[in-house]
Amino acid sequence: MSTDTEGRSRLVTDAGYIAGAMLLLYVVFLILGTLQGYPVAGIISSLQRVTFLVAVYGLAVLALNLHWGYAGLFNIGVAGFMAVGVYTSVMLTAPVGASPPGLGLPLPVGILGGMLAAALVGLIAGLPALRLRSDYLAIMTVAVSEIIRFTYNSNTFSQFTGGASGFDSIPPGPIRQLLLQDASSIISEPTPLGAAIFQFMEFSGIGWISLGRPDTINILSTLLIVVVLVLVYAFLVRAVNSPYGRVLKSIREDEVAAQSLGKNTSRFKLKTFMLGCALMGLAGIMWFGAIGQSSVYPNAFRPEITFYIFIALIIGGAGSNTGSVLGGALFAGLLFEAPPRVATILTDALGVTNAPDTIIGALGPIASGQLTPMLGFLLDNMSQLRFIFVGVLLIYLIQRRPEGLLGHRSEIAAATDLSVRPSQSKGGETDE
Amino acid sequence: MSDEPGPATTNIPDDVETPDELDPESHDSAVEEAAKRTPRGIPLRVDGLRKEFGGITAVDGASFQVEAGSLTGLIGPNGAGKSTTFNCITGVHTPTAGQVQFNGENITGLEPHEVANRGLVRTFQIARELEEMTVLENMMLAPKHQRGESVVRSVTPGLRRDVVSQEEELREEVWEMLEFFELDHIAEVEAGTLSGGQRKLLEMARALMTDPEMVLLDEPLAGVNPTLEEKLLERIHELREDGYTFLFVEHDMDIIMEHCEHIIVMHQGKVLAEGGADDIRNNEAVVEAYLGEDVS
């Protein structure tokens, strides 16, 4: 009846969805790892990688959901805002003596600075575009995103950005700093805490599993990103379950109606755009600046990243924060990470050798009844082909289930339970 | 509940004009008498309003005034420029020329939200309900200056308490308004599933939740079935008695004649005639403008 119980039961359901999806992913990757004959540590590290992807996709999709799912702001330059976030944070935190040099500032300054810079770029892009029709924002964001990439890529600024090769050794993340005396070297003397943790993970800890330092650091760093994801999720759920969220929804539905009720929609749009850009900056920092990546370079931020994030949001259901995380998880795990692994397994299992290099070479033998070359070609090119599957899935979703997995739920934008009537609220007071 | 929604301004004449020494009995009637004799305020003045779309002149130098607390009708054949006039008054369109004054302030060319926040709200000819939001959400959107419209206040633990408590108060007002418009039984459905008439009711109820002084209604009865139509007109009269001012576009001449104390007739972007029902009925220009028109 009351907000609390209703909110709590939804929270439980949503936690169930996420837990279910993660369980599914872990089982899939456990099976894939086993089929590929990975050692235990290898399987664990592949689960870590999936968790990492799920978390960073979750962050990016949540930010896009604020823009597109809630306020209807069609931002197709997500990659650019992520790039600004991570580049700025690396520039702020890289050692002064490094090449390209940084400012040597502490990590929290770098993270906040990166988010702020992304928000400012959002301001510059949004200020002119948000006043116009919504398609202008789309054009503006994709243009800005590409301009950002070209700028980081260009030789002119390579003194500061590293040009096409970017920053090849980015400052170590907080887990390394916490566990190692010299955070930049994995073989350095550990801190007392580090020593204890490494000892635990390597020998005694989890029975028969023995994990080395890199795995340990990666797992803990991934957990840290998961914590960031949980915080951002909680922040957004609170932010949109409020009068603010109502205004955003009304802008998405009918901006003129919102204006005619006295809402300064331009201000709301600009603020929301900047907030979402800041969160995209944060996603970029976590994605490219944390672990698994030791370098940041412009071509990691090609426009397709934006489209992956959009697809994940469409799968999960635009307008739902839980759906965003769910869509991010399923996309990252099942559509992005799994297909190449499946292809490898099939290639091995079917004994496909010397697959043709071109589609012509693959098509020819079909005429003579030989399917293996075609199969080999397809499996060989799985990393590219998976996006054809994604495209097909997208068309299916748009036709059959445009609201995605959770977009159909009516998530009421309110800080209280609106269904409580004045007369009822007096009667129901006792259970609060 | 029916005495609840009413702009603060209604009480001003009472406070200002009532000498304390008068006993309550005579004071009531004295105020009523005074109200009848003294001319009421003119919240809305439209002066030489002109709006061109490319080659089309939709409004062509229209001038009129609306008296405080009145139910003023705005009629005219299709394409006369009524909706465009509304759009120019409320900032949806910028007028090509002319001036709009609200409570003595020049509001010409202000943004729609600026006009609305001054207490002048409107409904649309084609209802603009927010389809994927529930009736309750639609209603809760409207109240002005809600604390929780700030992200910071909505997310910060200490400050959110104020957001919640204000929303609880507004929620109560919203339910009262929904009961007043007899929409309470569909409060939790999405507005997109409502019938045409219910949408019109919702749009009006929602506009009233902004606590306006004056409401512009663009064909609030279009698509509303006859029983609902009666109800809606009744509501409008009740609200007017509470002190709201209405400017009301309607195609049905009979309804306008019966319900509006003052009528403005537009034709080809100009104000053709103005006055009470009898003046309009006997106005030759009006009869001519409507000649051949189906005005039933």
Ligand SMILES: Nc1ncnc2c1ncn2[C@@H]1O[C@H](COP(=O)(O)OP(=O)(O)OP(=O)(O)O)[C@@H](O)[C@H]1O
């Ligand atoms: N946005 C617009 N762009 C171009 N022309 C317009 C626009 N809005 C209105 N018009 C034109 O202006 C004229 C007046 O239209 P308006 O909608 O104001 O008339 P109306 O009196 O409200 O008519 P109705 O009774 O049919 O609602 C019409 O000729 C119409 O086609």
Ligand SMILES: [Mg+2]
């Ligand atoms: Mg009209």
